[in-house]
Amino acid sequence: MSPRRAAALGAGDRTLRDHLISTAERMIAERGTAGLTVRAIAREAGVADGVLYNHFADKEELLALALWAHAESVARPLGPLPEPGAGTVEENLRAYVAYGLALHDGLLPALTGLIAHPAVLSRFAALAGGGGGSWNERLTSYLRGELRLGRLAPDARVEAAAMLIVGACHEPVLSLLFQGRSIAHRVSPDVVDDLVATVLAGIAPR
Structure with a gap:
């Protein structure tokens, strides 16, 4: 192993592939994905540019x-x-909303830098599809489960309810990203409660 590669890996048993993924993940967390290049990742990882192509099919x-x-x-x-x-159901929906808000706050700023790179988003979606379902898919599945248990109105349109919640969780992040900012404002507990109450008014048993 070359001294440069040894210095990049440091102590421990992780492979150079793992090190490169970890380096790129850290850069995404700190800077987002806009303008993230192979050269920048390689320099941050402490390896030559071409090394990346020994471990990945492409960028x-x-x-x-x-x-x-x-x-x-x-x-x-x-x-x-x-x-x-x-x-x-009310407590559970609050948990799903809080989870969705936090998830989108942390993830959407990174995703927006990849809008012009559909191949990356497609591969990311494929990875998510193999991991037990995305948050919005799990939300829809949860509501369907509650419908089967009779804890929602028999005619509840759970897919539409899930879309309302997902859209509400997107909005605080996207509205600020469109204004050129990178961090969403924190949504107050009252807003979460109002959203859950509004959704339940349409799907709760009557």
Whole structure:
């Protein structure tokens, strides 16, 4: 192993591939994805530019894996999501909304820099599809489960309810990104409560 590569890896058993993913993930967390280049990642990782192509098919593969690692790091401290039948529907929806707001706050600024790179987003979506479902898919599945248990109105349109919640969680981040900022404003607990109350007014048993 060359001295440069040894210095890049440091102590521990992780591979150079892992090191490159970790480096790119850290850069995404700190700077976002806009203008993120192979050269910048290689320099940050302490390796030659061409080394990346010894471990990844292309730049898109590395960025998708780094973005997935970033999504996992954002979601890790948020804890598990409620299952159908546990607690109350109102409490569970608050948990889903709080989770969604935090997830979008941490992830969407990174995703917006990749709008012009659909290949990266496509590969990222493929990774998410193999990880037990995205947050919005789990929300829809949760509501369907509550519908089957009879804890929602028999005619509840749970897909539409899920879309309302997902859109509300996108809005605080996207509205500020369109204004040229990178961090969303914090949504107050009252707003979360109002959203949950509004959704429940349409799908709760009557």
